Amino acid sequence: MHSDRASLGLRIAAVAGLAFLHLPILLIFLYAFTTEERTYAFPPPGLTTQWFAVAWSRPDIWDALLLSLQVAAVATVLAMILGTLVAAAMSRARFFGREQISLLVLLPIALPGVITGIALRSAFGIMDIPFSTWTIILGHATFCIVIVYNNAVARFRRLSGGVMEASADLGANAFQTFRYVLLPNLGTALLAGGMLAFALSFDEVIVTTFTAGQQATLPIWMLEELIRPRQRPVTNVVAMVVFAATFLPILIAYYLTRNGQELAGSGK
Amino acid sequence: MSREAIFPARGPADRLTAAFWRHPRLLLGLLLTPPLLWLGVVYLGSLAALLLQSFYSIDEFSGMVVPEFTLKTYAELLRPSNYDVILRTLLMSAAVTLGCAVIAFPIAYYAARFARGRLKALFYLGVMLPLWSSYLVKVYAWKLILAKEGIITWAAESTHTSGILNAILALPVIGGNSLSTSYVGMFLVFTYVWLPYMILPMQAALERVPTSMLEASQDLGATRAQTFRTVILPLALPGVIAGSIFTFSLTMGDYIIPQIVGNSANFIGMAVYQLQGTAGNIPLAAAFAVVPILIMLVYLTLARRAGAFDAL
Numbered sequence: 001m002h003s004d005r006a007s008l009g010l011r012i013a014a015v016a017g018l019a020f021l022h023l024p025i026l027l028i029f030l031y032a033f034t035t036e037e038r039t040y041a042f043p044p045p046g047l048t049t050q051w052f053a054v055a056w057s058r059p060d061i062w063d064a065l066l067l068s069l070q071v072a073a074v075a076t077v078l079a080m081i082l083g084t085l086v087a088a089a090m091s092r093a094r095f096f097g098r099e100q101i102s103l104l105v106l107l108p109i110a111l112p113g114v115i116t117g118i119a120l121r122s123a124f125g126i127m128d129i130p131f132s133t134w135t136i137i138l139g140h141a142t143f144c145i146v147i148v149y150n151n152a153v154a155r156f157r158r159l160s161g162g163v164m165e166a167s168a169d170l171g172a173n174a175f176q177t178f179r180y181v182l183l184p185n186l187g188t189a190l191l192a193g194g195m196l197a198f199a200l201s202f203d204e205v206i207v208t209t210f211t212a213g214q215q216a217t218l219p220i221w222m223l224e225e226l227i228r229p230r231q232r233p234v235t236n237v238v239a240m241v242v243f244a245a246t247f248l249p250i251l252i253a254y255y256l257t258r259n260g261q262e263l264a265g266s267g268k
Numbered sequence: 269m270s271r272e273a274i275f276p277a278r279g280p281a282d283r284l285t286a287a288f289w290r291h292p293r294l295l296l297g298l299l300l301t302p303p304l305l306w307l308g309v310v311y312l313g314s315l316a317a318l319l320l321q322s323f324y325s326i327d328e329f330s331g332m333v334v335p336e337f338t339l340k341t342y343a344e345l346l347r348p349s350n351y352d353v354i355l356r357t358l359l360m361s362a363a364v365t366l367g368c369a370v371i372a373f374p375i376a377y378y379a380a381r382f383a384r385g386r387l388k389a390l391f392y393l394g395v396m397l398p399l400w401s402s403y404l405v406k407v408y409a410w411k412l413i414l415a416k417e418g419i420i421t422w423a424a425e426s427t428h429t430s431g432i433l434n435a436i437l438a439l440p441v442i443g444g445n446s447l448s449t450s451y452v453g454m455f456l457v458f459t460y461v462w463l464p465y466m467i468l469p470m471q472a473a474l475e476r477v478p479t480s481m482l483e484a485s486q487d488l489g490a491t492r493a494q495t496f497r498t499v500i501l502p503l504a505l506p507g508v509i510a511g512s513i514f515t516f517s518l519t520m521g522d523y524i525i526p527q528i529v530g531n532s533a534n535f536i537g538m539a540v541y542q543l544q545g546t547a548g549n550i551p552l553a554a555a556f557a558v559v560p561i562l563i564m565l566v567y568l569t570l571a572r573r574a575g576a577f578d579a580l
Contacts, residue, residue, distance in 0.1 A: 013374030024409040040415040089299040112521015119314035173285035203402035
């Protein structure tokens with residue numbers, strides 16, 4: 001009989017692997033409280049909460065945070081609309097070009113981000129479009145569509161076509177069926193997709209550097225600090241905030257979809 | 269008294285519903301038009317613009333882009349300094365993919381075969397959270413870890429293993445002044461950041477390996493190692509390949525990690541970024557960007573043939 005218990009070596013390797021995934025992030029929390037200003041010395045010589053106050057009173061951080069929230073919110077809404085439309089179309093019918101469309105949706109994240117970035121930038125250049133908040137949103141919405149799509153299409157697949165036919169038989173028109181049958185069934189999947197899209201957009205930096213011009217989103221602000229560290233303690237605090245801001249939507253998305261195993265993580 | 273079986277149309281919404289019913293293509297068209305316009309125009313249009321630029325060249329004296337068709341820019345890719353960049357990027361991508369596969373396997377295997385109930389949920393969440401959490405924060409955490417005064421040096425000193433650390437750093441080529449300025453450090457960061465992308469498809473593939481096959485293998489007298497090599501590995505391979513699509517592609521296109529960790533050797537992503545930015549050589553940047561596209565297209569074709577897409 002095949003043994004039902006994992007060997008000790010496997011258990012150690014699995015737990016060590018998970019620890020490898022999580023310990024580095026925990027370190028961020030420790031460093032946000034360090035009293036050391038100039039280096040990344042470990043262990044921290046002392047602990048303090050003063051950097052939270054310093055970060056709080058920095059207008060440049062607030063500006064970057066607001067821009068990031070704004071971009072993520074608009075890009076998420078756009079992606080939710082477009083992603084749901086594709087998912088609805090794909091679930092309804094077999095048609096010519098179906099495979100190509102699914103590839104097209106996937107392409108913005110299957111190709112390295114630097115390519116999406118430079119492609120958008122050269123297109124803006126050719127068409128003389130000046131950089132603005134909208135150019136950032138344009139890029140973000142493009143690669144967020146697939147996140148919403150993945151979640152929605154999995155839910156559509158589980159949804160039996162019978163409920164829609166029943167709704168039509170009972171005299172509902174297409175819009176009523178959408179409002180009273182489809183939307184309640186899709187709700188959590190769309191919300192989960194939206195949460196993940198928001199998290200992705202909020203910390204996106206690779207495409208953003210190409211589409212942002214002079215504006216700085218929070219990740220761009222952080223990237224500049226990473227390349228030329230000037231205010232390490234404040235950056236530590238910002239890193240913690242960014243982590244928290246993406247952590248919560250992910251957790252919510254997980255709880256919204258945990259029964260269906262449809263949180264298409266491999267499709268980030 | 270007979271009543272009509274079909275409700276009469278009560279307004280434009282009903283009439284539209286009837287039209288959808290009679291012409292299913294109409295609804296399909298309405299659903300697909302906005303997203304296809306967006307992806308077709310914004311995204312494919314941009315890619316076309318990029319491709320177009322890669323066939324332009326730059327005037328060496330004025331530094332202006334000459335909008336005439338030429339293959340000169342692609343020929344420049346083969347210059348030793350540029351060719352090295354491509355080779356270095358491919359080697360790093362391959363190494364990272366291998367590293368991810370080795371670390372991911374025990375996690376995926378344990379989660380797929382032995383974890384049940386709450387433990388399984390814990391494993392799933394334990395992979396999902398790092399996957400989705402902020403890329404920059406993860407890289408930043410590693411900058412803290414790899415720094416010369418950071419936790420690794422401290423740990424090596426307090427366990428009296430500094431000798432091992434120094435021996436690794438003293439290795440030619442992959443070593444360096446400190447972990448944060450060496451290829452070893454860069455490899456670690458890349459492996460860490462892309463590891464979850466390998467675990468998930470691998471786990472999905474392993475979950476589909478039927479237990480009966482493992483039992484049959486054991487009944488026929490295979491040792492654990494033989495079962496692993498002849499049953500589990502071939503069946504898990506599509507998952508590994510699916511995961512490798514992500515680790516390979518993501519490493520190949522990254523331009524932030526090589527900027528922050530490592531000895532400032534150039535990588536494809538960085539070359540694209542610098543050429544379009546400070547150097548202003550858009551055609552060469554575009555030509556560099558076409559390289560990963562081509563590699564990924566070949567990779568995806570091979571992966572599809574190996575059945576990797578079913579494991580996604």
